[in-house]
Amino acid sequence: MRRIGIPGILLIVALLVIGAGLMGCEVNIGSSDQETASPAATGQALTPDGDTKDSSAFAVGESVAAVWSDGGLYLATVTAVDGDQITVTYADDGSSKTVAAAECRPIPDATFAVGDRVLAVWAAGRFYPGEVTAVEGSMSTVKWDDGSTPSQVEAGKIIAE
Numbered sequence: 001m002r003r004i005g006i007p008g009i010l011l012i013v014a015l016l017v018i019g020a021g022l023m024g025c026e027v028n029i030g031s032s033d034q035e036t037a038s039p040a041a042t043g044q045a046l047t048p049d050g051d052t053k054d055s056s057a058f059a060v061g062e063s064v065a066a067v068w069s070d071g072g073l074y075l076a077t078v079t080a081v082d083g084d085q086i087t088v089t090y091a092d093d094g095s096s097k098t099v100a101a102a103e104c105r106p107i108p109d110a111t112f113a114v115g116d117r118v119l120a121v122w123a124a125g126r127f128y129p130g131e132v133t134a135v136e137g138s139m140s141t142v143k144w145d146d147g148s149t150p151s152q153v154e155a156g157k158i159i160a161e
Contacts (some may be wrong), residue, residue: 059081060079061077061078062077062106063078064076064086064104066104072126073105074091076088076089076091077091078104084102086099108159108160114134115131115132117129117130128145129144130144136152139152140158141153
């Protein structure tokens with residue numbers, strides 16, 4: 001086996017950081033005294049406009065986009081709120097899970113405008129990124145980032161990206 005040495009290791013690290021950046025991943029090397037606590041650490045969730053929402057503001061019966069084990073956001077309904085923990089039932093398969101408030105995003109009663117960047121439900125209750133290309137009543141046509149055929153998504157299944 002051949003040793004790659006320090007220059008080889010540095011090259012590999014540099015390539016990994018560049019690759020992660022190209023894939024849209026945030027790379028944090030080192031730490032800073034100016035870092036702020038994440039919403040998860042404070043028991044707060046992000047609202048559609050990027051502000052935080054305290055878990056006490058979630059209500060039983062409210063529709064949310066909730067994180068599942070695979071890291072994706074899925075359409076769910078709040079079934080219980082206990083401190084910074086929220087129990088949800090997922091729309092796609094009826095399973096329930098308790099998650100941190102920071103892992104849920106409220107779904108606004110709002111319409112989106114042409115050109116808005118959104119996360120919208122496409123298949124199996126999962127939210128995918130796209131752009132609104134048309135709005136007709138409570139339906140928005142979403143052009144999906146992955147190139148799939150644009151589709152209409154009803155209000156209540158769309159959140160700001």
